[in-house]
Amino acid sequence: MRQVAGMHEFKRDAVRVSVAKGIETDTRLRMSEVIRQVCGGVTVVALSGPSHAEEVAVDLPATIVAAGEDETACLQAQEAFHAPAFRVYTSPDIVGVELGGALKNVIAVAAGACDGFGLGDNAKAALITRGLAEIGRLGRAMGAHPLTFAGLSGMGDLIVTCGSRHSRNRALGERLASGMTGEEAIAASKGVAEGARNAQSAQALSEQYRVEMPICRVIYEVLYEGYPIRDAVERLMGRRAKPEAF
Amino acid sequence: MRQVAGMHEFKRDAVRVSVAKGIETDTRLRMSEVIRQVCGGVTVVALSGPSHAEEVAVDLPATIVAAGEDETACLQAQEAFHAPAFRVYTSPDIVGVELGGALKNVIAVAAGACDGFGLGDNAKAALITRGLAEIGRLGRAMGAHPLTFAGLSGMGDLIVTCGSRHSRNRALGERLASGMTGEEAIAASKGVAEGARNAQSAQALSEQYRVEMPICRVIYEVLYEGYPIRDAVERLMGRRAKPEAF
Numbered sequence: 277m278r279q280v281a282g283m284h285e286f287k288r289d290a291v292r293v294s295v296a297k298g299i300e301t302d303t304r305l306r307m308s309e310v311i312r313q314v315c316g317g318v319t320v321v322a323l324s325g326p327s328h329a330e331e332v333a334v335d336l337p338a339t340i341v342a343a344g345e346d347e348t349a350c351l352q353a354q355e356a357f358h359a360p361a362f363r364v365y366t367s368p369d370i371v372g373v374e375l376g377g378a379l380k381n382v383i384a385v386a387a388g389a390c391d392g393f394g395l396g397d398n399a400k401a402a403l404i405t406r407g408l409a410e411i412g413r414l415g416r417a418m419g420a421h422p423l424t425f426a427g428l429s430g431m432g433d434l435i436v437t438c439g440s441r442h443s444r445n446r447a448l449g450e451r452l453a454s455g456m457t458g459e460e461a462i463a464a465s466k467g468v469a470e471g472a473r474n475a476q477s478a479q480a481l482s483e484q485y486r487v488e489m490p491i492c493r494v495i496y497e498v499l500y501e502g503y504p505i506r507d508a509v510e511r512l513m514g515r516r517a518k519p520e521a522f
Numbered sequence: 523m524r525q526v527a528g529m530h531e532f533k534r535d536a537v538r539v540s541v542a543k544g545i546e547t548d549t550r551l552r553m554s555e556v557i558r559q560v561c562g563g564v565t566v567v568a569l570s571g572p573s574h575a576e577e578v579a580v581d582l583p584a585t586i587v588a589a590g591e592d593e594t595a596c597l598q599a600q601e602a603f604h605a606p607a608f609r610v611y612t613s614p615d616i617v618g619v620e621l622g623g624a625l626k627n628v629i630a631v632a633a634g635a636c637d638g639f640g641l642g643d644n645a646k647a648a649l650i651t652r653g654l655a656e657i658g659r660l661g662r663a664m665g666a667h668p669l670t671f672a673g674l675s676g677m678g679d680l681i682v683t684c685g686s687r688h689s690r691n692r693a694l695g696e697r698l699a700s701g702m703t704g705e706e707a708i709a710a711s712k713g714v715a716e717g718a719r720n721a722q723s724a725q726a727l728s729e730q731y732r733v734e735m736p737i738c739r740v741i742y743e744v745l746y747e748g749y750p751i752r753d754a755v756e757r758l759m760g761r762r763a764k765p766e767a768f
Contacts, residue, residue, distance in 0.1 A: 325648075326643070326644045326647035326648060326651075327644055328642070328643060328644055331642040331643065331644050331645075332644065336641055336642040336644060336645060337641055337642070337644065337645040337648065337755055337759050338642075338644035338645065338648065339644070339648035339651075339652065341766050354763050355763075358763050360756075360759060360760065361759060363648070363759050363761075363763070364763060365763070365764055365765060365766035366763075366764070366765045366766065367765065367766045395582055395583055396574070396577040396582040396583075396584075397572070397574060397577065397681075397682045397685060397686060398572045398573055398574055398577050398578065398582060398583065398584035398585070398682060399577075399582060399583040399584065400681075401572035401674075401678045401679070401681040401682045402571075402572060402583065402584065402585035402609070402674065402678060404677075404678070404681055405572075405585075405672075405673060405674050405677050405678035405681070406585065406674075408672065408677070409672070409673070412669075412672070422669060422672075423658075423668060423669065423672070424766075425672065426651075426654065426655070426658070426668075426669070426671065426672035426677065427651060427655070427766050428647075428648065428651050428652075428766065431650075431651050431654070431672065431677055432647045432648060432650070432651035433647070435643075435646075435647040435650055435651070435681065436643045436644060436647045439643060439685065440643060509583055510606075513583050513606065513607060513609050514606065515609075517600050517601075517604050517609070517610060517611070517612075518611055518612070519611060519612045519613060519614075520587050520611035520612065520613045520670075520673050520674065
């Protein structure tokens with residue numbers, strides 16, 4: 277049983293706002309589902325989007341999305357957090373927003389490897405774009421709106437993560453490209469590299485919903501099954517020519 | 523009348539493949555429409571996507587989309603250009619692919635200004651994401667599929683352009699941020715900064731289709747109507763709080 281400290285401090289009907297990202301590995305639950313399970317059916321809004329704390333703290337402009345099934349709760353969260361330099365959009369698609377926020381980290385690992393191998397800007401843009409397309413396909417199968425992944429919690433957040441020198445997920449990918457095994461690269465991570473855990477969730481969800489996710493699958497196999505990452509480019513580029521499906 | 527050299531060298535039924543990007547300023551025609559008008563109703567496929575020539579030339583991996591209404595023609599183009607390091611997807615949405623390839627340059631100008639002002643990674647990711655959302659809204663009104671803009675010719679190409687030190691459009695935005703007027707900044711451009719011309723097309727199409735395009739509009743006003751770009755951030759961030767619409 278999960279333990280949550282200080283639960284008694286909340287009013288029963290208070291809206292809970294989740295700023296956690298990820299999919300619980302064993303249960304495949306999104307963070308808002310975990311909160312709802314632990315707190316017993318409360319209303320949850322998920323905040324997600326490109327919002328590095330270092331920049332938000334010094335009032336540089338940022339945008340974010342407040343997502344939830346309860347529109348009133350989303351508007352409450354929007355009103356509570358909206359500020360001159362912090363623009364909050366609302367979305368009814370909490371499934372898409374939470375999936376985007378979690379699974380983008382797997383693509384960020386791939387983008388780090390792409391940088392590590394010096395594959396160039398075209399390849400990295402392709403990875404990000406096709407990575408979001410496969411997350412969107414999974415999202416659609418799970419009931420999300422595919423356009424959500426083109427939004428702040430998908431593409432927006434991924435652009436920041438893949439461009440940042442500070443991203444732990446990107447750094448994990450660079451270590452893989454340098455020749456470390458999955459185990460070594462994870463062990464060398466400072467703090468938690470969410471992408472490594474979420475690669476397991478992506479793999480499990482991909483099988484459960486029978487959605488092809490070639491980039492997430494490669495990262496999973498590299499991290500946990502000893503697949504050599506130097507073979508990944510040929511494997512991904514060598515797939516049968518296709519329509520640009522989402 | 524537009525002049526086209528060497529037209530007699532083409533077979534009448536040959537598929538024309540367009541690699542030009544942009545919207546003709548006066549007519550608002552896409553490049554494939556111009557080709558069709560000049561060549562008289564031929565079949566045209568548009569190639570577009572993140573494919574900096576410097577990298578393609580040395581066989582670094584790149585992906586691109588071949589778009590056209592004629593599926594057979596798209597498959598022919600795919601077969602002709604597909605190579606181990608050059609992955610070609612097909613798309614029936616030539617309207618979306620050509621619009622994405624043209625209008626992304628306007629967003630790249632805005633991204634350059636964002637860098638010039640030192641607004642940070644969150645702001646730049648927001649600009650790119652919301653910029654594509656407004657191009658997608660216009661595209662939808664013009665008959666394109668909104669998800670096309672989340673693809674290689676929209677998001678993919680924009681990631682490359684906005685990250686590149688060599689982009690003329692990005693550089694134009696940086697000059698605006700440094701205090702130059704629109705006229706001065708355009709005059710200082712080396713070669714053609716397509717974003718400046720396409721800002722006019724975006725403005726015209728936005729009015730014609732009555733679609734709100736706040737980022738493209740700001741860039742248009744800065745370039746051609748003397749609007750002070752230092753006021754743009756407040757204007758864009760200060761808009762009424764909204765749902766994350768596409």
